[in-house]
Amino acid sequence: MAVPKCKKSKSKKQMRKRSHKGREIIATRPCPQCGAAGQSHRVCSACGYYAGRQVLTVEAAD
Ligand SMILES: [Zn+2]
Structure with missing residues (x-):
């Protein structure tokens, strides 16, 4: 096995x-x-969708 010199x-x-x-x-x-x-593989923070279905209710910011 090679060993560092210093x-x-x-x-x-x-x-x-x-x-x-x-x-x-x-x-x-x-x-x-x-x-x-x-x-990817996370619930969307903008619309609350994951795997094609709504999993979170996201309130509109504006
Ligand atoms: Zn989205």
């Missing part, structure tokens, strides 16, 4: 850790019912 410094370790900071991107897709952007 111990990575605290600085290098932190640089590696921080390179992943803020990488989380939530993928969205348009709702099949209303077309609003939202996550």
